[in-house]
Amino acid sequence: MPSKGSKKACDVATAKIGFVGAGKLAESIISGLVVYGKVDPKRIHVAAPSSNNTDRLKQSFQGLKVSKRNLDIFGKFDCDIIFLAVNGSVIRNLYKLGGSRPAPLTTNYIPNMKHPLYVLSLITGFEIKVIKDCLLNPEHPEKYMLEMHRIMLNCAAAFGLGVCAVDVEPDSKKLAEPVRALLSLVAKLEYIPEAQMDAACALCGSGLSFSYYFINAMSDGALKIGLSRAAAVKFSAKTVNCATQTLLESGKHPNELKDEVCAPSGGAIYGLSILDKADVASGVSGAVEAAYKRALSLAREDNPA
Structure with a gap:
């Protein structure tokens, strides 16, 4: 200055x-x-x-x-x-x-x-x-x-x-x-770095909404099998928080931690197979990219749709 x-x-x-x-x-x-x-x-x-x-x-x-x-x-x-x-x-x-x-x-x-x-x-x-x-x-x-x-x-x-x-x-x-x-x-x-700031905005800004979407989807599943809505939302959020904290604390790649949670022929791997069949990973990745492109379109196009 x-x-x-x-x-x-x-x-x-x-x-x-x-x-x-x-x-x-x-x-x-x-x-x-x-x-x-x-x-x-x-x-x-x-x-x-x-x-x-x-x-x-x-x-x-x-x-x-x-x-x-x-x-x-x-x-x-x-x-x-x-x-x-x-x-x-x-x-x-x-x-x-x-x-x-x-x-x-x-x-x-x-x-x-x-x-x-x-x-x-x-x-x-x-x-x-x-x-x-x-x-x-x-x-x-x-x-x-x-x-x-x-x-x-x-x-x-x-x-x-x-x-x-x-x-x-x-x-x-x-x-x-x-x-x-x-x-x-x-x-x-x-x-x-400033050159990466737009990507950070898409991930951390719009990604916050995607995270709430995922937590809500998990709580819907728990509600379906008997938990109350309040308990389902609370424990879905706490589970995501556990995942976040263990990931940051361990320094491990998320795929490595995912595999550590999955027991042979257990519930987690069966659930993950459903996510894979629904191509959830591609959808989440695409959502971040879409948020990024939309923000840039507002900056670069004369009349963004």
Whole structure:
């Protein structure tokens, strides 16, 4: 980050937090920050063109401030840490409007801040350098005290249990302490190169939904053979959690652990044969790929279907 003016970095305990976009992911992060991170809603500011979601956020989190102008996050509200939580079609449309140089995401280019500014892009399909072109005045980009990262943060952040991928090593000096501290309130941080961030979004973002789908399917099977719905869901979730923890703890390949569970002529191998006949593995793999392609289509196509 440029050190011009040697302004002091913000304190995560008092920092103003901004969101450009008010969709499901933004709402999940806000919920996690307030409920589990104990962040005062008065420090959170949200900009979105429609009031459909922001009205609900204001009702849910008393004191949260909203605007229909993206520029207010950087100007009027003067936020310190800002999440860009819009889909790729927004950036694509800016390039359609502006040509080789995109129109600003904020109507006007963001002002030169009086303090260090931290911007975290959750936008699939666009590199940081492209996002910067939508924010910074090209006549004097060197005057900004800006640190910007691409991140992936999934909706489990709403429960303080998110997975967060960052484009630098989380424990290095390349990630500012206020950003590390804020993200750590709602997620465990991992390093993923920027070039692989879109794949991480498909796996950990959309993959969370696929995991719930699988847990629900297992609980349906248990309900069919006599467990109550509540018990079936609870024990399906606990079983998946056991699988997750043993996989991470052992460092073994999932196929190896799968084989260790299967006794000769036992129930597990018979059940797995049903999954193989239904080609479940191919379906799950295809779902991740489909999520990835859809997100990129929003970023790259003029009129994604």
